[in-house]
Amino acid sequence: MSDIKFDGKVAIITGAGAGLGKTYALDLAKRGAKVVVNDLGGARDGSGSSSSAADAVVAEIKAAGGEAVANYDSVATVEGGENLVKTAVDAFGTVDIVINNAGILRDKSLLKLSEEEWDIVLAVHLKGAYCVTKPAFKIMKEKGFGRIVFTTSGAGLYGNFGQANYSAAKMGLVGFMNTLALEGAKYNIKLNTIAPVAASRLTEDVLPPEFFKKMKAEFITPLVVYLASEDNQDSCMIFNCASGWYSRAAIVCAKGICIGDGVRDIPAEEIKENWAAITSLEDNKVLTAGVAESFGYLAPLMS
Ligand code: NAI
Numbered sequence: 587m588s589d590i591k592f593d594g595k596v597a598i599i600t601g602a603g604a605g606l607g608k609t610y611a612l613d614l615a616k617r618g619a620k621v622v623v624n625d626l627g628g629a630r631d632g633s634g635s636s637s638s639a640a641d642a643v644v645a646e647i648k649a650a651g652g653e654a655v656a657n658y659d660s661v662a663t664v665e666g667g668e669n670l671v672k673t674a675v676d677a678f679g680t681v682d683i684v685i686n687n688a689g690i691l692r693d694k695s696l697l698k699l700s701e702e703e704w705d706i707v708l709a710v711h712l713k714g715a716y717c718v719t720k721p722a723f724k725i726m727k728e729k730g731f732g733r734i735v736f737t738t739s740g741a742g743l744y745g746n747f748g749q750a751n752y753s754a755a756k757m758g759l760v761g762f763m764n765t766l767a768l769e770g771a772k773y774n775i776k777l778n779t780i781a782p783v784a785a786s787r788l789t790e791d792v793l794p795p796e797f798f799k800k801m802k803a804e805f806i807t808p809l810v811v812y813l814a815s816e817d818n819q820d821s822c823m824i825f826n827c828a829s830g831w832y833s834r835a836a837i838v839c840a841k842g843i844c845i846g847d848g849v850r851d852i853p854a855e856e857i858k859e860n861w862a863a864i865t866s867l868e869d870n871k872v873l874t875a876g877v878a879e880s881f882g883y884l885a886p887l888m889s
Contacts, residue, residue: 589617590617590811590812590815590817591617591618592614592617592618592619592683592814592815593618594618595618595619595620595682595683595816596619596620596621596622596674596678596679596680596681596682596683597611597614597619597620597621597622597681597682597683597684597685597814598621598622598624598670598671598674598681598683598684598685598718598722599611599614599621599622599623599624599685599687600624600625600661600670600684600685600686600687600688600714600718601624601625601626601661601687601688601689602621602623602624602625602640602643602685602687603623603624603625603627603638603639603640603642603643604625604639604786604787605784605786605787605788605803606687606737606782606784606786606803606806606807606810607625607685607687607688608643608803609803609804609806609807610685610687610807610810610811610814611623611643611647611654612643612646612647612650613807613808613811614683614811614814615647615650615652615653615654616650616652617811619683620653620654620677620678621647621652621653621654621655622654622655622656622657622670622673622674622677622678623640623643623644623647623654623655623656623657624640624656624657624658624659624661624670624673624688624718625639625640625643625656625657625658625688626658626659626660626661626688627639627640627658628690630690630691630787630788631690631691631692632690632692632706632707632710635658635660637656637658640656640657640658641656643656644656653678655673655674655677655678657669657670657673659673660710660714661686661688661710661714661715661717661718662706662709662710662713662714662717663717664717666717667714667716667717667718667719667720667721668717668721670718671718671721671722671725672721674722675725680725680729681722681725681726681732682726682729682731682732682733683732683733683734683735683814684718684719684722684732684733684734684735685734685735685737685810685814686714686715686718686719686734686735686736686737686759687735687737688710688711688714689710689711689737689788690706690707690710690711691707691749691752691788692706692707692751692752693748693749693752694748694750694751695747695748695750696750699750699751703751704750704751707751707752707755708751708754708755708758710755711737711752711755711756711758711759712755712758712759712762715736715759715762716762719734719762719766722734723766723770723775726770726773726775727770727773727775730773730774731773731774731775731816732770732773732774732775732776733775733776733777733813733814733815733816733818734763734766734770734775734776734777734778735777735778735779735780735810735813735814736759736760736762736763736777736778736779736780737756737759737779737780737781737782738756738757738759738760738779738780738781738824739752739753739756739781739782740781740783740826741753741756742754742755742756742757742758742759742760742781743756743757743760743781743824743826743835759779760779760824760837763777763778763779763822764822764876765876767821767822768822768876770821771821775821776813776818776819776820776821777821777822778813778818778820778821778822778823778824778825779823779824779825780806780809780810780813780824780825780827781824781825781826781827781835782806782827782828783801783826783827783828783829784801784802784803784805784806784828785798785799785801785802785803786803789801800829801828801829802829805827805828805829805830806827806828809825809827809832813825822874823836824836824837836872837872838867838870838871838872839870839871839872839873839880839883840866840867840868840869840870841868841869841870841883842863842864842866842883843860843863843864844883844884844886844887845857845860846887847887848884848887848888
C-alpha cells in the first residue's frame with residue numbers, strides 16, 4: 587500500500603472543532619497538510635459561538651508537529667466564507683482542499699417547523715457550502731487543482747422522520763456537487779459527497795446506544811482523506827459510510843418508455859396503462875455527463 591501524503595497541500599475543513607471534522611483535520615495534518623481549522627464553536631442547534639473548539643484542535647495538531655491555523659467564522663455568510671479562504675491564503679498561500687462539514691440540527695416534523703428553523707439549517711449546510719466553496723473554487727481553477735468534499739446525509743438521500751429542513755439542505759448539496767463537478771472537470775477539480783453515520787453530539791440522541799458505541803467518527807476519516815487526496819481521480823460520486831461500511835450511492839436514470847410520436851397528445855390514461863414501465867428501474871445508469879445525457883432517451887421521439 588502506498589502512502590497518501592499531503593505535503594505542500596492546504597486544506598480548509600469547516601466545523602473542524604469537533605466530531606467528524608476534527609478527525610479529518612488531525613489526519614490530514616499528520617499526513618503533511620497545512621490545515622485551516624474552521625469552527626464557529628456554537629451549540630448543536632447553531633446558537634452561540636466560541637473560539638475554544640477550533641483553538642483546541644489547532645493546539646493538538648501543533649503539539650503533534652503539524653501546521654494549522656484557526657478560523658472562527660460562520661460558514662453561513664458570504665463574508666464568513668471569504669474570510670475563511672483569506673485565512674488560508676494569508677497563512678499558507680493557497681487552498682487545495684475544502685471539506686464542507688460544518689452542520690447543525692433543528693429537528694421538527696413539518697407542521698411544527700418554523701421558518702427560522704428552516705432558514706438556519708439551509709443557511710449553514712447549503713448556503714454555507716456555497717459561501718466557502720466559491721472563493722476557494724476561484725483559486726483552484728487558477729491553479730488547476732482542487733479537491734472538494736461535501737457532506738450529505740442518509741436523511742437527504744433516503745429521508746428521515748422529523749428532518750425535513752435538514753434533508754432538503756443535504757440533498758441540495760448533491761445538486762450543487764453535480765453541477766460543480768461539470769464546471770470543475772477541466773481544471774482538475776474533483777468533488778465528491780459523503781453520507782456518514784457516526785457517533786457525535788449530532789447523533790447522541792438519534793442512534794441507538796449500542797450503535798453509538800461502535801460508530802466511531804474515525805471510520806469516516808479514511809474515506810474523506812482519500813477523496814481529498816491527489817490520488818483520487820473520481821468526481822461527482824456519493825458514498826454511504828459508517829463503522830467501516832463504504833458504499834457508493836447514486837441517482838440513476840432508467841430506460842423508461844417513450845409513448846406516442848413526439849407530436850400527438852398523450853392522455854393521462856396512457857400514463858396509467860404504462861405505469862409499470864414508467865416506474866421500473868430496469869436498465870438504469872448514472873448520467874455522468876449531466877442533464878443533456880438524458881436527452882438520448884428521447885431519440886425515438888425526435889426523429
Ligand atoms: P458535530 O456537531 O460534532 O460537528 C459539527 C461542527 O460544525 C461543530 O463543531 C459546530 O460548532 C460546527 N458548526 C456549526 N455551525 C457552524 C457554522 N455556521 N460555521 C462554522 N462551523 C459551524 O457534528 P458531526 O456529526 O461531526 O457532523 C459533521 C457533518 O456531518 C455535519 O454536516 C452533519 O450534518 C454531517 N452528518 C453527520 C452524521 C453523523 O452521523 N454524525 C450523519 C449525517 C451527516
